[in-house]
Amino acid sequence: MDNVLEARHIDKYFKKPVLFHVLKDLNFEIKKGEFASIMGKSGCGKSTLLYILSTMDTDYEGELYLNNTLVTGKDNQYLSYLRNKHIGFVFQFHYLLSEFTVLENVMLPAKKLAEKSLEEIEQDAIEKLKMLDIDHLAPKRASRISGGEKQRVAIARALINDPSIIMGDEPTGNLDSYNANNVFNIFKRLSDEQGLSLLIVTHDEEFAKKTDRIIQMSDGRILQ
Numbered sequence: 001m002d003n004v005l006e007a008r009h010i011d012k013y014f015k016k017p018v019l020f021h022v023l024k025d026l027n028f029e030i031k032k033g034e035f036a037s038i039m040g041k042s043g044c045g046k047s048t049l050l051y052i053l054s055t056m057d058t059d060y061e062g063e064l065y066l067n068n069t070l071v072t073g074k075d076n077q078y079l080s081y082l083r084n085k086h087i088g089f090v091f092q093f094h095y096l097l098s099e100f101t102v103l104e105n106v107m108l109p110a111k112k113l114a115e116k117s118l119e120e121i122e123q124d125a126i127e128k129l130k131m132l133d134i135d136h137l138a139p140k141r142a143s144r145i146s147g148g149e150k151q152r153v154a155i156a157r158a159l160i161n162d163p164s165i166i167m168g169d170e171p172t173g174n175l176d177s178y179n180a181n182n183v184f185n186i187f188k189r190l191s192d193e194q195g196l197s198l199l200i201v202t203h204d205e206e207f208a209k210k211t212d213r214i215i216q217m218s219d220g221r222i223l224q
């Protein structure tokens with residue numbers, strides 16, 4: 001099996017203020033190298049699903065597999081390690097540390113993982129920045145670069161531990177069409193050339209149409 005991510009019978013309830021069945025028997029998988037998008041009206045459960053798939057929310061029913069390993073029921077320490085090693089995140093807002101340099105920001109998740117020397121981590125970070133054509137930004141403070149550049153730095157940071165999958169919540173939501181297209185092209189290249197899997201929540205239909213597959217959600221379900 002070549003599935004990077006597999007969701008089986010995922011149900012989620014919010015218990016307050018009233019019992020609310022937000023995700024209803026979701027089943028799907030993301031294959032190695034697949035570039036998928038999740039679309040659906042506001043409030044249909046996209047972000048809730050992404051929290052579960054990224055192992056940040058463990059309060060759900062059903063099973064979640066990452067790289068064919070069951071992650072449901074594992075303890076927080078294991079999940080935190082798993083997230084850092086196998087999942088790269090890109091959000092609508094970049095969450096870079098503004099007083100740190102671009103290079104330092106990209107290095108952070110690898111420092112947290114602590115599996116390589118600082119020299120190796122720095123080399124890896126420069127390599128990721130080169131891959132995204134922004135190595136010239138390495139010494140700049142994150143507060144001193146443009147919005148489009150910040151999002152590319154956030155992608156470099158998401159790639160630093162060579163994850164199996166990139167998950168994004170509206171990663172182009174805050175960008176103009178030129179920079180949004182740029183981000184799409186980077187994702188496409190990562191999937192085509194490096195076999196990286198991507199799962200991106202988006203409201204941008206043009207973006208979604210160009211991905212390999214649109215997972216369409218409505219009222220907590222996946223439409224076939």
Ligand SMILES: Nc1ncnc2c1ncn2[C@@H]1O[C@H](COP(=O)(O)OP(=O)(O)OP(=O)(O)O)[C@@H](O)[C@H]1O
Pocket residue numbers: 014015016017020022040041042043044045046047048049
């Ligand atoms: N912590 C919570 N407690 C109770 N209800 C919640 C909670 N978080 C979200 N909801 C509700 O669950 C539903 C799904 O929310 P979610 O944020 O997943 O939607 P979404 O599809 O990502 O929306 P958007 O496109 O606007 O970001 C919404 O009706 C929301 O109000």
